[in-house]
Amino acid sequence: MDTKRQDLTARNFPSAEEDAQIAEPPHRYTGPESAYRLAFTDTDFLLREELRPVRMQLELLKPELIQQEQGIESTIVIFGSARILPADEAARRLEAVRAAPDVDAATVKRAEMAVTMSRYYEEARRFAEIVTRRAARLHTPIVVSTGGGPGIMEAGNRGAFEVGGRSLGLNIVLPHEQAPNPYITPELCFQFHYFGLRKMHFLMRSVAIVAFPGGFGTLDEMFEALTLIQTKKSRRRPVLLFGRDFWTRLINFELLIETGxxxxxDVNLFRFVETAEEAYDILAAEYGLDSDVDNGDGKSPRAEDF
Known part of the structure; x- marks a missing residue:
């Protein structure tokens, strides 16, 4: 007779994890044609077309639950091109191009432009450093969030990493340009299949959106955020566009107004900035991040006050 005292809160049933570990099929049913596997361990089953709603729910739930567990409540999202290089790398590539025999003028011009655009990598890196360092004193720190890839995304994660902070990377499966950069906090590095759910997670916790020069992906993310704010489907928050010259040459905002x-x-939904310090000052003024006045509890302003 088992006289061991029972734990009052012990499980009444084995967990799914426990069953998954012991549910090895008999040899006769190990083949690919067998339906014996547990549904939640059967990848072939989960990838069926009919299971798309379940997969979408999982992509919503996994990052949400992990961010809750990690105490992530407020983020500053950095958008921008995957193709913008660090300044030193851009300079090395230009030097190599110029030294190459029979190089054409167009190739040299592209390499020179890469050097020019590399300043945005350094601004994104410094902006993330400033945000991470100064926001660390908040009751619940603000965390930098990026798309997790190279270029401007790498710069944002790198800036946070270099001052000892955490940062998120919301990667997505693509044929190119989207391996996780090495500066993302591992427990906050996610991978998505669905663009729509990835964009939901960008915005769900964001207290500000910062867009650096970029291509179709950056424009998609920036305009989705602006549309949600414009239509009041999402609360208003600072939207900062780095590089007035780039954005006003790319998008004729005056034409949009002129033609109705x-x-x-609507052009007041965003602001142009040129430097990391200018961007941070706007956020500090918006949320009182550098205020000497506490909340009555001896603490700095809290993320939940945003």
Whole structure:
């Protein structure tokens, strides 16, 4: 007779993990044609077309639950091109191009432009450093979040990493350009299949959106955020566009107003900035991040106050 005292809160049933570990099929049913595997360990089953709603739910739930467990409540999202290089790398490539025999003028021009654009990598890196360092004193720190890839995304994660902070990377499966950069906090490095759910997670915890020069992906993410704010489907928050010259040459905002495609006040949904310090000062003023006044509890402003 088993006289061992029972734990009052012991499970009444084995966990799914426990069953998954012991549910090895008999040899006769190990083949690919067998339906014996537990449904939640059967990858072939989970990848069926009919299971798309379940997969979408999983992509919503996994990052949400992990961020809750990690105490991530407020983020500053950095968007920007995967193709912008660090300044030193851009300079090395230009030197190599110029030294190459029979190089054409167009190739040299592209390498020179890469050097020019590399300043945005350094600004993104410094901006993430400033945010991470100064926000660390908040009751619940603000965490930098990026798309997790190279270029501007790498710069954001790198800036946080270099001052000992955590940062998120929301990667997505693509044929190219989207291996995780090495500066993301491992427990906050996610991978998505669905663009829509990835963009939801960008915005769900964001207290600010910072867009550096970029291509189709950056434009998609930036305009989705602006549309949600414009239509009041999402609360208003600072949207900062780095590089006035780039954005105003790329998008004719005045034409949109002139033709009635947007209201004149819609251009107030975002602000142009040029430096990391200028961007941070706007956020500090918006949220009182550097205020000497506490909340009555001896602490700095809290993320939940945003």
């Amino acid at each position: 495609m947007i209201s004149p006040e």
